Each structure stands twice: as structure tokens, then as C-alpha cells.
Amino acid sequence: PAPAPRPGAIPPPDIVRAAYAxxxxxxxxxxxxxxxxxxxxxxxxxxxDAVYLRAFEEYLHHSLVLRRGESPALAALAYRxxxxxxxxxxxxxxxxxxxxVERRAAGATxxxxxxxxxxxxxxxxxxxxxxxxxxxxxxxxxxxxxAGAIARLDHFNIVVPxxxxxxxxxxxxxxxxxxxxxxADDTLYASWLHRKDTVHDIALTxxxxxxxxxxxxxxxxxxxxxxxxxxxxxxxxxxHIERGPGRHGVSNAFYVYVRxxxxxxxxxxxxxxxxxxxxxxxxxxxxRDNQRRDWWGNPVVPSWYAEASTVLDLAGKPQPVFAxxxxxxxxVTVGADGFSFARDASPQVGPST
Ligand SMILES: O=S(=O)(O)c1ccc(O)c(O)c1
Ligand SMILES: [Fe+2]
Numbered sequence: 001p002a003p004a005p006r007p008g009a010i011p012p013p014d015i016v017r018a019a020y021a022x023x024x025x026x027x028x029x030x031x032x033x034x035x036x037x038x039x040x041x042x043x044x045x046x047x048x049d050a051v052y053l054r055a056f057e058e059y060l061h062h063s064l065v066l067r068r069g070e071s072p073a074l075a076a077l078a079y080r081x082x083x084x085x086x087x088x089x090x091x092x093x094x095x096x097x098x099x100x101v102e103r104r105a106a107g108a109t110x111x112x113x114x115x116x117x118x119x120x121x122x123x124x125x126x127x128x129x130x131x132x133x134x135x136x137x138x139x140x141x142x143x144x145x146x147a148g149a150i151a152r153l154d155h156f157n158i159v160v161p162x163x164x165x166x167x168x169x170x171x172x173x174x175x176x177x178x179x180x181x182x183x184a185d186d187t188l189y190a191s192w193l194h195r196k197d198t199v200h201d202i203a204l205t206x207x208x209x210x211x212x213x214x215x216x217x218x219x220x221x222x223x224x225x226x227x228x229x230x231x232x233x234x235x236x237x238x239x240h241i242e243r244g245p246g247r248h249g250v251s252n253a254f255y256v257y258v259r260x261x262x263x264x265x266x267x268x269x270x271x272x273x274x275x276x277x278x279x280x281x282x283x284x285x286x287x288r289d290n291q292r293r294d295w296w297g298n299p300v301v302p303s304w305y306a307e308a309s310t311v312l313d314l315a316g317k318p319q320p321v322f323a324x325x326x327x328x329x330x331x332v333t334v335g336a337d338g339f340s341f342a343r344d345a346s347p348q349v350g351p352s353t
Contacts, residue, residue: 012173013090013128018156018201019080020062021215022109022127023264024069024312030261031066038237039217039228039258039266040146044135045110052110055150055217059137061111063153064215072262073310073318074212076117077156078127079201087116090128094118102314106131122166123210123319124158124311147227154218154269155200159209159308161324163188166204175202178275179250179283181292181329189287189329192250197276199251206329208321211308214257216267222254225268229256243304247295250285257304264309287332305330 025031032051035041041053044062052062060080067075081087094101094116104115104127113131120126138144139151160166167177167188175193178200182188192200205213219225229245232238242265244256253272259265285292293300305328310318 010093010096011089012093013086014082015128015174015195016080016082017196018077018153019060019129020064020078020153021156022065022067022075022078024071024073024075025066025260025262026069026072027261028066028068034240034260035064035066038232038235038240039268040148040150042138042144050110054135055152056138056141056145057152059134060132061135063217065109071310072264073312074125075312075316076125076127078129081128081130084114084130087114087128087130090116090118094120097121100314117314119313121169122158122160125314146231147224148231148268149219149224150217150268151219152217154198154216155203156215157203157205157213159205159207159211159213161207161209161322162326163191163204163206167191167193170202170204176280177282178280179285181250181285181287183287183327183332187287187326189327189332194275197274199253199272199275206324206326207305207308208323209308210311210319211321212264212311213308214265214267216269219268219270222270225254225256225270228258228268232258243301246298249289249292249295252295263307265307287329302330
């Protein structure tokens, strides 16, 4: 048999962006009510198995699939690649990594063309696709936009025990680091990496994993994030709000986190910044800086560090979760970041490339 190719000998697929997530939900009607009636996503298609939802700017079939199942879990995080040939490149790349790889025919997921699904080396179910059914882009259907006006899916955030290892894996996939959180002992607590020209398509949160921390949708304005909060209040559904609204330190985005009926975490996020130049400098934060996760110094609620969704393998079986061995961020910062560590005026910028 031919010798296994050296790691790095097989080029990674050319990933364009984080495109959609497939979540398993236990009560599709309750989930539909949350994502459509409360958050304002648009139904592209629904049947007895699944609901296919999209944000207003999305012209591919969906940004989110809610599939009925026994217990809540992540079934897939899907990345769009640049051409049909890059789906084959994904297959070659992951077969060379020796992980489970499954070719999927067009239509295996409604609206999605030929695809490859893998369980990646971090234990996450990923999909790579190019072809997808085009549906009307509703970016100017202001008559349909709730004031929440969720424009597009922006990023995935995953919980991994070893952030440095996960960062190496994503950099090998062609992602570039934009920001990270480090300790004085150089422990890496979190990292943000991108393919599209914003702060991230994927974020790595140190903790017991593999687990899904959140999926994030973006709006165009802060007011739309605030409207989501006001609407939840008006419907007496404020219990869905977990953290925020607020302004992030990392990414500079304005945000709120909500929990869906299965406790999957969703972030509504807006106004991060452009990251497209080749010499984009990494911005590194000190884990003791209590403005890193909220620019106003508001504490991070403990559930935000502790809770996350189970992820499945390609057969739909929950993946085993491994404990993080390095320091936990929630323990390193006093309580819920309540102490007054004050960073000097200029942010701590990492070495420019
Ligand atoms: O809380 S952080 O400021 O670190 C943060 C930054 C960007 C995100 O998308 C996020 O979920 C969390
Ligand atoms: Fe996020």
C-alpha cells in the first residue's frame, strides 16, 4: 500500500465561510417558535423531519437546520468551500488525517449539493459543501424584517480541552488567528480564527470538549440586538437571555446570548471589524483583564463558561467529552471577572506579522 502522505502534503479545502449548523432539537414546534417568532429567522422549508431556516441576507437554502431528535445535540457545522473540486479536496484532506469521512449525495441534506461530512481530529462533525439551492435573498425585504433583522450566520464557537492544539489544527486548515486570550504563563484560554474578512468563522473556548458553545448570527446595527432583547421582554420570554446585551472586548462586537428551548446557545452579534489584509495583527488579551470579554467590565455569567451542547458523530452517537487539563478561565479570573484589574490605556497587541 502507498505510504501515508506526510501531514501538510495534502492541501486543505479552500473554505469560504461558516455557512450553516444542523442542530438536533427535541420539540421542533417549540424551536420553530423561538427561532422564527422570537428571533425572526425565515422558514425556507419545513417537513416532519426538520425545519430549514435562513437569515435575511442568505441566498443559499438555509443558515440553520433544526432536526427532530431524542436529545439536544449538534449534528453538523457546515463550511462552504470555493468550488465543487474543493469538496473532493476536503475528502482527500480528512482521509489523509485518518478520521471518519462520509461522502453525501446532493439532497442528503435538503438544499445542499454533494458534500463531505467528517468527524474532525477535535471530535466535531463538520460538513464541506459547495453547491446549494439558491433561494430569494431578503436583504431588502424591509417589510419582512422584524426589527431584530438577523442578516446572516456569522460564526461557530466550540469548546475544546486543548485550545493550542485546536488552533494548530484550524491554522493547518487555512484559518488565520485574529484575537486570543492568554495567561501570564502563556496558557491559551481562547482563540478566534477567520476565513471571511471579519473577526472569526470559528472561535475556540477552553473547556471540557468536544462540545458546541454557540452559533452566532449577525445584524447590521446595535439597535437590532437591543430590539431582540426588548422583544423577548415584551413577550415575557426574558428567561431566554443568558448574557448581555453588551460590548465585547475581543472582536469589539455588540452582543447578546440567548438559550433556545433545548438550551443551545445562540449569539446575536454586530459590528466587529475588517480583517482582510495579509499583515492583519493578532490582538492578544490578558486573561486577568476583566474587559476582555465585556468591554464595560460586566461579569461573564458562570453558565456561559460551564454549559455547552453535546456533539454527535456521523452515526448520530454523542461524542465522549474530555476534561480540559490546563487552567480554567472561570477559575483564573476572580469570581465572574468581578475584580478591578485595570489594563493600561493601550490594548496589548501581539507582535505584528
Ligand atoms: O466574550 S468575548 O469578548 O471573548 C467574545 C468575543 C467574540 C465572540 O463571538 C464571542 O462569542 C465572545
Ligand atoms: Fe461568538
